[in-house]
Amino acid sequence: MVETPPYVSARLAALEPVDAALWAEVAGHVATQRLRDRRGLLIGLVEGLALLPAHPDLRDTVHGSLRGFTSRSSRLTTAYVSMWRSLAARVSIDEFREIDRLAHELARDVDLAASFMDYAPAILSRRDMSFLRVWHAGGVELAAGEWWASRGFLEAVGKAAHWLREEDLPVLVVLGAKVGGRSRHAVKGLFNALPALVAGMRVSQLVEWVELGLELTRREDDLVLYMSYGSKRSQEAVEALCRETSFSAFRPRVALLLEAFLGRAAHLRSMFELLNPATVPPDIPAFSDGSVLYVRPALGCVGAAPFALYKLVALHATAHERFGTFDDIGLQEALRPNEHVLGGALGLLDDVDRFLLGVAEDARIDAALFRTLPGLRRDAQIVLEETYGHLAGVALSAASLRAHLAAAPFEVHVLADRSLEEEIDQAVAPLRREGALSVETVQAAGALRRILDTCAPGGAVALMEPTVDDREATEVPYPPYHDHLFLGLELAALQARTSDGSAAGSILPGTPVDVPGSLHPSEVITGLEIAVRDKQQETDLLILEDEDEEEDGGVEGEIFTYDEWDTGISDYRTRWCTVRCRTLPLGDPDFVAETVERYKGEVLLIRRQFERLRPDRIKRFFRQVDGDEFDMDALTEAVVDRMAGVPMNDAVFIRRDKKQRDVACLFLLDMSDSTDQLVEGDRRVIDVEKEGLVLLSEALGQLDDEYAIMGFSSRGRKTVDLYVVKDFSDEFDADVAGRIGGIAPLDYTRLGAAIRHAVQHVGTQPAVAKLLVLLSDGRPYDMGYGDMRYAMEDTKMALSEARRAGVSPFCITVDPKGPDYLEDLFGVNGYTVIQNVGHLPTKLPRIYRNLTV
């Protein structure tokens, strides 16, 4: 006997007899089968059949297909019913018949036909019938060869239709065939990753990327990994191919904007550092876990300039922080899936409720963001028109509701039923006022839920249990700059649990991150191993055990010992560090000359600028007791004074003398191995710093300031090496040039000892103003140098000692995380961060000038 849930019975009674009979037939057939969601199928079926009276011409078609498909597989039935329900009101009779026929063509293979039917509505909502035909043809063509290629193609294009044009499809077919010919798993991975890929690049670039992968990889494993967008190489290849539009091109600018907007240093990373790219739905541009913002490294938006979209994405995501989304604990709890019932008022929340909370909160954030930064409206307008402009007008659903709220303020209309707009706008009006708090979000979400329930097709009034069709989300694109709030919150929660030690729920390799409430087709997003390893690596690195080597006696140079401050015992460890100071061996003799040549223009500029700063060699000192000429002002005053009876002042001369600037500066360069990192093209951090030193020397050569350049590197406390590149008394000659050329990355950074020695060295200078400028790329860190705090405290103490000795320290860093620790060490005016490392060489002279003016 077929079980008939009561609410279904009510609907059944309303069906035409012939339809009801069909329902019973299908129900009977599936009763005997093992089904994942029998109830869902039956509910969907009754709803689908309920539509037939409105489309009587299609009854035969629908009945025939249902019977045919059901006899083959209930999977086909489910897919067909869903497709029918989506398309019934949207396509013409002929069109539907054609689609039906196309489905049958593929029906030899259940999965292929099911994939076709699953995504046909999405294809039609984002593109058109012509696109659909070409899509179908592609699937058929691939099916002749490799089945996986066909299935992958159908689904991938279904998910990514928004980013593809009709002419792209045959190209993808060729790609699929090619890769499929090499490896079945590779083509599966390729199409899995396709939505993520085409979300960020043109198909022509995709072809290049695939070709590159086929060329670079020999073994199948590597190929699979590459095509799945999982290997580092494949990700780097994407970045390289999309250089102008990729994340790394815009990151410095976006980071600065965020810092200005938020008032704290922005941490901006690629989301693929954390998540497996192939599993992230292409609609998600970014998410924030409250401290780090993860952005898709290649955002595609055909019309607007890529930077405009990055700006919007980043600012919207951080707007959550600025306008208080994370302050309201109640809201956060409600947004995350948990077992607790939220304080009675909201009752039990289901996925739809949570989704609407997110929608309402985003509406509030959008309003606040565009109110504060109205200049962004123009960019938003372009982006929204690009995304939704072609939509003919869709029915109200959870996804289209979100789209409407985002687009309507910009006069882009998404909903077919315009009369609903007023009701919806009224529901969210309180959120759009200035000063709206997240508390009001909850109320608005409730109002939206009521609208959705009463107006959406198959509304919850009819069904006791709301079901939401995943397909809806693919039909109406996610607003391109809305970050995925749930994902961010979920990750923040997972990480919080990991760091406080509770093993359950830690982010293990491949842990799926479950984000209910997102209503996204792929709700489960697979995490990457990196998420765990990152933290681990960091903690491991922080405490390197001292290898307790004996001093290397064979090295020449002077030996010094210095104390080290141990914050744990609040005292110095006396004579703890051994510093060996020697001259750096000569390296590449041409480096300096080549650099000067490369920066010809800059060098000229520097020479001019610093020449102006140069005291005119001769400076006139007024009111002197001795000199070459009379100071008329002083003389006049003195004479008048004498006439008044006051003893005459004898300081009435002008003396000419050199030395107006009395500055001695020691540049201390961190030569640790972290400077070996590539920064721009094939230049490493150390190369950029060396160039900076060359330009600096040009500048200082104009000034007559005394300066020295030293590099340092350490390997444990007994091996702190200081290398003299140029001493105060040295002229800038070929030897010095050679030594600059010889600077290379070495080991670690025992900053405390290096500073103490440098201070000692510059302390011997007679100049009145003594400067110690540290060129750094990161935190102090060495073997046996304790944990982060120990190293910081020792460095801090060394800097205090410097100040007491009359040496003023200053730090120039290329580490974007600099502000986190440098303010504590050097003081708020004691350091500067160079955001764009490649610009360091040209900035160094400028910074020095400002320091000593």
Next chain:
Amino acid sequence: MGPVADPSAHADAQGAHTYVHAHRGEELSIEGYRILEEPYYCATRDEIDLFEQAHRLKMPVMLKGPTGSGKTRFLQHMAYRLGLPLITVACHEDLTASDLVGRYLFVDNETRWVDGPLTLAVKHGAICYLDELVEARKDTTVVIHPLGDDRRVLPIEKKGHIVEADDDFMLVVSFNPGYQSILKDLKQSTRQRFLALDFVYPEKSVEAEIVARETDTDPAVAVRLVELGSMIRNLRDHGLEEGVSTRLMVYAARLIAQGVPARRAAEVSMTMPLTDDPDMLATLRELIEAVFE
């Protein structure tokens, strides 16, 4: 004679006096330094109260803060409030002790002593304001030391006598701690004679009100300018240590009130003056474009 406020100079709408060179040999009447109209000042914290206390207790005050943060305006307001004349001296490297204390002049075939601004203030019970004290040479600065402790006297060596400060006399100096230059700083012996009042840029809504009132512009425009200013200040770590002053925002607002397009007004008053670094200028342009349509 150094630059001193001229009573006959035109006082602009805000009640500030312009700087003009004094007429030859004339001692300016102290009355010329009184402030006649209340200058607008919006308190950020308890500075008004503290200043009044300091005056009552005869303590000198140092106004610390970045440029354009309201130090001078505050002082004008307090001078008006306390009913005291205000004598301002702009300090520079060539400022001598005589410039402050006074000198003998030779006029009409005889020598005549003319009091300097500091002496004038000491004698008549006015506020003497040494603006940007750190610019003056250290051997000039020490002249104020005896006034800055409980002695409150000013020795005039050339005349051979000592002037005791009037009860109402007050010494005020300004200092901008934001300079990174290591070559200029105040000695501790100077610093430790003063109470210091810290001037920071006001909270956003307050600053917007100030900008709107100073310029009579649309409050919405003022709010946007303040938002832009606050974002620029957040970029402190990247070479814009002083951020942007309230004064520059006022300039921008005035231009906008005259019909200059907002983006251009913001560019010429709030970004181009701050830096020449092309990267930073590009970022600042982005900020302007985000704030103004």
